[in-house]
Amino acid sequence: MERIYLDNAATTSLDPAVLEAMMPYLTKHFGNPSSIYSYGRESRMAIENSRKLVAKILNAHPAEIFFTSGGTESSNMAITASVRDLGCKHIISSPIEHHATSHTVEYLYQNGEAALSYVKLLPDGHIDLNDLENLIAGSEEKCLVTLMHANNEIGNMLDIHGVGELCKKHNAIFHSDTVQTVGHFPFNLRNTPVHFITGAGHKFHGPKGVGMLYINENVKIKPFVHGGSQERNMRAGTENLYGIVGFAKALELATSNYENDSAYITELKLYMMDQLKKNIKGISFNGDPTGKSLYAVLSVSFPKTEKSEMILFNLDINNICASGGSACTSGADQGSHVIRAINNNPNQVTVRFSFSKHNTKAEIDAVVEKLKELI
Numbered sequence: 136m137e138r139i140y141l142d143n144a145a146t147t148s149l150d151p152a153v154l155e156a157m158m159p160y161l162t163k164h165f166g167n168p169s170s171i172y173s174y175g176r177e178s179r180m181a182i183e184n185s186r187k188l189v190a191k192i193l194n195a196h197p198a199e200i201f202f203t204s205g206g207t208e209s210s211n212m213a214i215t216a217s218v219r220d221l222g223c224k225h226i227i228s229s230p231i232e233h234h235a236t237s238h239t240v241e242y243l244y245q246n247g248e249a250a251l252s253y254v255k256l257l258p259d260g261h262i263d264l265n266d267l268e269n270l271i272a273g274s275e276e277k278c279l280v281t282l283m284h285a286n287n288e289i290g291n292m293l294d295i296h297g298v299g300e301l302c303k304k305h306n307a308i309f310h311s312d313t314v315q316t317v318g319h320f321p322f323n324l325r326n327t328p329v330h331f332i333t334g335a336g337h338k339f340h341g342p343k344g345v346g347m348l349y350i351n352e353n354v355k356i357k358p359f360v361h362g363g364s365q366e367r368n369m370r371a372g373t374e375n376l377y378g379i380v381g382f383a384k385a386l387e388l389a390t391s392n393y394e395n396d397s398a399y400i401t402e403l404k405l406y407m408m409d410q411l412k413k414n415i416k417g418i419s420f421n422g423d424p425t426g427k428s429l430y431a432v433l434s435v436s437f438p439k440t441e442k443s444e445m446i447l448f449n450l451d452i453n454n455i456c457a458s459g460g461s462a463c464t465s466g467a468d469q470g471s472h473v474i475r476a477i478n479n480n481p482n483q484v485t486v487r488f489s490f491s492k493h494n495t496k497a498e499i500d501a502v503v504e505k506l507k508e509l510i
Contacts (some may be wrong), residue, residue, distance in 0.1 A: 139498045142456045144287050144315065144432050144489035149381075150340040156384040157342065160377040168374050169365065178376050185383035192390050193317070195324040195349055201366050202379045205346035206314035206335040207235040208359075212348055212370075213310045213331035214239045214281055216356035218249045223279035223308050225250045227270050229262060230476040231288075236281055236312050237472075250276065260291045260422040260477040267298065271305040278307035284332070285315040288473040288487055289422030290432030292316075299328030308354075314338055315429055317347075318389040319397070330354050334386075336378065340491070341385025345378030396492045401430040403490050403499060410503045411435060415510060421478055421485065431490050434474075436483040442510055443484045449509045450486075455502055458487050 140148075160181060166174035168182055182202070190197040203209045214236065217223045226240045226249045244251035252270050255263040262282060271278050280302050285292045295311055302309040310331040313322075317332070318339025324332070330351045337343040350356065350369075363371035389396070405425070411418055421434035437443045447459055459471060474485050488502075 136454050136501075138454045138456065139494075139502060140456045141488040141490065141494065141498075141502065142458050143491040143494075144338070144429075144487065145458055146337045146343065147340045147491055148493065149342060150385060150388060152388060153341055153381045153385045157377040157381040160380050165376075168376060169363075178374075181376065182374055182379050185379045188383045189347060189386055192386055193322045193324050193349065194326075196352055198367070199324070199349050199352050201348045201350060201369050202374065202382070203346045203348050203370060204344055204375070205337075206233075206312065206333045207346075209331075209333035209335075209346050209348035210235040210281075210310070210312050211239050212359040213333070213350070214279065215243065215359060217279040217308045217310060217331075218243050220356040221279075221308055221354065222277050223249065224276035225252065225274045225278045227252050227254060227267065227274075227278055227280045227307075229254050229282055230256065231260065231286055231291075231473040232281065232283055233287055233312055233314070236283065240281065249279070254282070256477060258477075259426070260286070260289050260473075261427070262293060262298070264294070264297060264301070268301055268305075271301060271307050274305075278302075278305070279310065280307050281310040281312070283312040283315070285313075285319075285429040285432075286422065286473060287315050287432070288471055289434045289477065290315075290424065290429035291422045292427045292429060294427075295327060295329065303328045314346075315432070318386055319393075319429070319431060321390070321393060324349060324351075334382075336382040336385055339385050339389040342378050342381040345375050345382045347382065392492070397430055399492060400490050400494075403494055403496065404430055404433050406496055407433055407488060407490075407499045407503070410499060411506070414503050414507055419483070421474060433488045433490075434485060435488065436474075436478065436480070436485045437506075437510055439482045439484050440510070446484055446486060446506075446509060450502075450505065453505050455505060458489075459485060 166178045168178040186197045243249045255266040313332040314335045317334035332349045335346040360371045417438040419436045
C-alpha cells in the first residue's frame with residue numbers, strides 16, 4: 136500500500152519548484168554572503184531579494200524580517216529579548232502553547248527573570264479574552280503577551296487583532312507564534328498590532344531548518360546569538376543561504392495558490408469529519424473544528440479500548456502517518472499537554488490528522504476504512 140501522509144502540521148514535503156530555486160546555491164553560487172568580492176555579493180543579493188519578497192508578501196518592511204533556523208529559535212529570541220531588553224517583567228501565556236514558547240517562558244520564570252501567568256481557556260480551547268484583559272490590566276509590571284495564532288494540535292485560531300489591540304491599550308508587548316499560519320493565511324503586518332511573529336519554511340512545502348522572525352520596526356532588541364554582524368547585527372553566523380532562498384520561494388508559491396489550496400484542503404477536512412462521524416461510533420473532535428480553526432488540522436478523539444490504545448502504531452504499520460498531538464512530543468508518549476488542558480478525558484485516545492494540497496479524498500476513504508477495522 137502506498138504511504139498516506141496525514142501529518143502535514145509536523146512537516147510538509149519539499150515543493151520541486153522550491154528545490155529548483157535552491158539548487159544553484161547548493162552548487163555553483165556558494166560564495167559567503169559576507170565576502171566583499173562579487174562572488175560573495177551574489178549570495179548577499181540572493182538573501183536580500185528573499186528578504187524583500189518575504190516582507191512584500193507579509194506587508195512588512197524588509198528591515199523587519201530576520202532569518203533564523205526556524206520557529207523555535209525565533210520564539211526563543213523574541214520572548215527572551217522582551218524580558219531582557221524591553222523590560223517585560225510579567226509574561227502572560229496559555230497552557231496550550233508550543234513547547235518552543237512554553238519551555239522558554241518557564242525557563243525565564245524559573246530563572247527569576249519574570250513573573251508568569253496563564254490565561255484561562257474556554258471549553259472549546261479558545262483563549263478567554265476577558266481573563267486576558269484582566270491579567271494585563273491588573274499587572275503592576277510591563278507585560279509580554281505570548282499567544283499562538285493557530286494551535287498546532289487542535290487548530291484553534293486566536294483573534295490576533297483583538298489581542299493586539301488589548302496589548303496596545305495596556306502598553307504590553309505582543310509575540311505570536313504564527314508557525315502554523317505563515318504560508319497558510321494572508322498577513323498584513325502593517326495593520327496588525329503585533330511586535331513579533333514567527334515562521335518556519337517546512338510547514339508550507341519549504342526546507343527544514345530555516346525560519347523567520349518579524350520584529351516590528353518600533354522595537355529595538357539585542358542579538359540572541361553573538362559573534363558576527365550577519366542579519367543586520369541581529370543574528371551571528373553565516374547565513375543559511377539556500378534555506379533562505381527556499382523559504383522565500385515556498386512562501387511565494389503558498390501565497391499565490393492560497394485561495395485554491397485553502398478551499399481544497401478545507402473541503403478535505405470537512406469530508407473527513409463527515410466520514411468519521413458516519414462510520415465510527417463515539418468519536419469527538421477537539422477544539423473548534425468548524426469555527427475559528429486551521430483548515431489543515433483535525434484533532435479526533437476515539438473511545439479508549441485495548442484496540443484504540445495502539446492506534447498510532449497500527450496506522451503506522453498500515454503505512455498511514457498521523458500523530459498523537461505534536462510531532463515534537465510523539466516519541467515521549469507522555470500524552471499531549473494541549474489535549475490535557477482542554478479535554479482531560481482519560482477514556483479517549485487522540486489522533487491529529489493534518490492535510491496538505493497533495494492529499495485526496497481517496498486517501499481519506501482508505502484511512503477511514505482502516506480505522507473502522509482497527510477500532
